[in-house]
Amino acid sequence: MKNFIEGSHAVAEIVKKCRPGVISAYPITPQTHIVEDLAKMIADKEFEAQFVNVESEHSAASVVLGAEATGVRSYTATSSQGLLLMAEVVFNIAGLRLPVVMTTANRAVSAPINIWNDQQDVMAVRDSGWVLLFAESIQETVDLHVQAYRLAEDPRVMLPVMVNMDGFILTHGMEVVDMPAQEEVDKFLPAYKTAYKLDVDDPKTMGFLADPDYYMEIRYMVQETHREILKIIPEVASEFKKAFKRESAGLxxxxxxxxxxxxxxxxxxxxxxxxxxxxxxxxxxxxxxxxxxxxxxxxxxxxxxxxxxxxxxxxxxxxxxxxxxxxxxxxxxxxxxxxxxxxxxxxxxxxxxxxxxxxxxxxxxxxxxxxxxxxxxxxxxxxxxxxxxxxxx
Amino acid sequence: MVETLFKPGHTACAGCGQAIGARLVIDTAGKNTIIANNTGCLEVFSTKYPESSWGVPWIHSLFENCAAVASGIEAGLRFLGKKDSINIIAQAGDGGTADIGLQAISGMFERGHDVLYVCYDNEAYMNTGIQRSGLTPTLTDTTTSPSGTGSEGNPRPKKPMPEIAAAHGIPYVATASVGYPQDVQKKVKKALSIKGPKYLQIHVPCPLGWRHEPGLTFDVAKLAVETGLYPIFEYENGQMIPRKIAKIKPVEEYLKVQGRFRHLIKNPEAIKKVQAIADANIQKYNLKAEA
CATH class of the missing domain: 3.40.50.920 (Rossmann fold)
Structure with a gap:
């Protein structure tokens, strides 16, 4: 269905349709409309999810890390200083191979303090192991979120994905958006199932100490996965085209x-x-x-x-x-x-x-x-x- | 061999109080438990890849965020409808709790997550080499609060973590000591029977950092309690219940067996200062047993 809507609202709408079980966020301009909308949707019982209001972005990222580790699809969104405060956890989520999806409403970083758009924030976590996708339009932002979960949770990937959207220009801009229907999203993005989780019936240790005999290989495997993702992104985009009858994203x-x-x-x-x-x-x-x-x-x-x-x-x-x-x-x-x-x-x-x-x-x-x-x-x-x-x- | 969920083969030092404490906690909590562990000695000595001592699901993320990770685990289990059958424990050392992790803990308490937070208090950053933390006692010699001609060691008192936790209005706060293992077990059991956030701070001697004989771990732990320097109590719904001391001992008995206080032994004025701290605790927490 086509609607003339604000970028943040469009993101909230599509995130809802991706059915995350846990959402955690800390407010920062220009990300706020996204998480406000999601909180309201949950309050109105439009969908079932745990919304965890945290005391910092560091904890927002830590909460989705913990939630994702229980095998539950999770979501957060941030911007600028928030992403910088998260940085330590951002690296950790990738190292732990947890398929979190995050929206970054790209914004300048301090000093001087400036709430307007550029893409400096994401560059601080460029080397973290996350898949970093950039949207040109609100439509593409919406489409990238659906593809992001599909990509992140692919057993060949198991890495977090960040969808970057320019702050204000896309978060607060309005556009006619072809919003996928719930049934279409459900079909494209089945429920997340994994054996890699904290499970009392199959206890695993996650987050080992790896000494010089092991560390380098574990990092190399992330690099190899990224090489593989170069083949998987076009696959996902082509599946998307089949499912939604339009072309969007890719490399x-x-x-x-x-x-x-x-x-x-x-x-x-x-x-x-x-x-x-x-x-x-x-x-x-x-x-x-x-x-x-x-x-x-x-x-x-x-x-x-x-x-x-x-x-x-x-x-x-x-x-x-x-x-x-x-x-x-x-x-x-x-x-x-x-x-x-x-x-x-x-x-x-x-x-x-x-x-x-x-x-x-x-x-x-x-x-x-x-x-x-x-x-x-x-x-x-x-x-x-x-x-x-x-x-x- | 004794059944345990904290398996031998880890690389803790001989006489490590934290290893004893961690084993008491998890064996009391049982296998239906998920642990989020901050960075620190316990994480390092129990999970060196590809081996792990843990018989329960266990996750380490970072130094300061186990309370937030545990909050996320709780939210995940709540979403799955599994929370009621599974215990969640967030655990850390004193630095990971009272210093770098305090904000995340406060958030977890304020939000009311059903998580037991356990602080293993060995009174300094032992993993990095015995640096001072917010829970290092007054006049302790550490590598970053050394005693010297111009210093008697750490100039500041311990941060009142149990009171800070209690001020959040959470249903259960307690201190304990590995010197009293049954008391630790009783408190873990009690804490896990209560819904909501719980805080348990366990005094765990560190032979390396405190410079005492590894065989003396239990004796040193008991002396801390018997002198009044480590008050043991419970806060339940705002009510403070102390563990009484039958025969209060002078602080010198505790200080003299540890290298970290050696610089005080020939300094009666300094010993008086430490005795004053113990006396104040005895009064504040009403530790003296009735005759």
Missing amino acids: IEGYCLEDAEQIFVAMGSVCGTIRDAVDELRKKGKKAGMLKVISYRPFPKEAIIAALSKAKEVAVVDKSISLGGFGPLYTDLSSALSSLGPRMPKMSGFVVGLGGRDITLMTISEVYEKLSSKQTDCAFLGLRQELLGGVNG
């Missing part, structure tokens, strides 16, 4: 790539703006295209190389920055494309939209203009020079 998505010479690469809602920018450029006869990265971890290196190998120039648009280094997506792409050797396209990195700075068609056309000039590693676009004083010379 990457291309736009006007066939003959593209200049390709923008980005993640999340900015891809919508880039689509429009590509249309404008195409009208002017420019061979522009876009590559959207949906699965950031695992990083789909082969798919990206295949999509970009014929490009002349690649512009990586990052909404976060590894301070002292480069945009994280730029770094990953550079590393992936370096295997092309002399055929490697000219790569430029741009940092945009930090702390909610608007990214407009003008911003993207500025990226395009700069592509033909000197190669750049991490050019900040849209800086207000008058504020920088002596800093920028």
Whole structure:
């Protein structure tokens, strides 16, 4: 059924339809509407679940860790500082191979405090072992949640999945959404069953101490699973297409790539703006295209190389920055494309939209203009020079 | 061999009070129990991959979150409709309880989860090498509160964890000592018969950190109680019931058998300070048995 709804409400609605047994969360802007909606749905007996109001995000993550360890499908959502406070538990959930699903309403991190959107928060847990998926639209956010549980609980996976949605832009934006029906979701996502749980009839020890004789192999197995997930994500997306009669998610998505010479690469809602920018450029006869990265971890290196190998120039648009280094997506792409050797396209990195700075068609056309000039590693676009004083010379 | 849910073969030190305490707790709770364990000696010496001492489902996540993990386990079992038949125990050392884990414990108490929280109090961070915690007693020599020409050791009193727990209005709070194993068993049994959050703090000597003979674990534990330095009591529905001491002993008897207090032995003023703490406990908790 199609409805014009807010992103957070759409997420709450689809999470409800995924039937988690335990939800735990701590409020943080802009995640709040999601968990408020879920609390109300439970209060109204729209579905049965335990809602655990905790005293911190560290405990929210710990509660879903414990609940998931009893073999119960669990859910949490957070943002920014909340994700940073959770970080220790986030790593632990992946290490324990618990298939938790979490929504991150992506937001800038302090200092200075800023509640608006960028994608700096998730980068703090980039290396945790979680599958990291990025949504462009509210529709895609909804579809990714259904796929996230299916993927996480796949016996070949057994790893947590995070669905990233840009704070405010997607959480508080409104869109016409094709909301899957409960029966459809139930069919696509059967009840979670596992033998890997805390069970008094089959007592297991979870969370061992592993010394140097064992630790490295256990970490390697997570890495190997991520390699496997690169094959499973397209499988799940194709099953999704069969079940819901529309295409959504996958590892990457291309736009006007066939003959593209200049390709923008980005993640999340900015891809919508880039689509429009590509249309404008195409009208002017420019061979522009876009590559959207949906699965950031695992990083789909082969798919990206295949999509970009014929490009002349690649512009990586990052909404976060590894301070002292480069945009994280730029770094990953550079590393992936370096295997092309002399055929490697000219790569430029741009940092945009930090702390909610608007990214407009003008911003993207500025990226395009700069592509033909000197190669750049991490050019900040849209800086207000008058504020920088002596800093920028 | 004695049937136990805490199997031998673990790597605890000889005379480890925590190993004795943990075994008493789980063997009293029985096999229908799930344990969430904070980081610490107990976790390290009982679950070195690929071996485990635990005969019940057991999970370790992090240093400070066993109360929250246990809350999640409880919520999961509640969702499954299995809570009433299964005990949940969250357990940790004194640092994992009174310092880094306090916020998560407070949350678990406030939310009313049906979980027994057990703190094995050996009065310092033993796993990392005997550093001071919030439950290290006054004038103790630890590696981060060393005695020296300008210091008599830890300057601060023990954090009143049982009172902090009781202030949450939870139905059962108790202290115990491995020096009195039957008392520990009785309290575990009682705690698990009560619905809601429970707090049990067990005094567990650490021969390595306290620097006493491994064979003296029970004697040292008993001396802590008999001197009034470790008051044993129960808070049930706001009512405090002490375990009375028949013959109160001077603190010196307790201090002199432990290296962590050796610096006090030739310092009568310091001993007076420790005696004052014991005297205050005896009065506050009404520990003296009627003649």
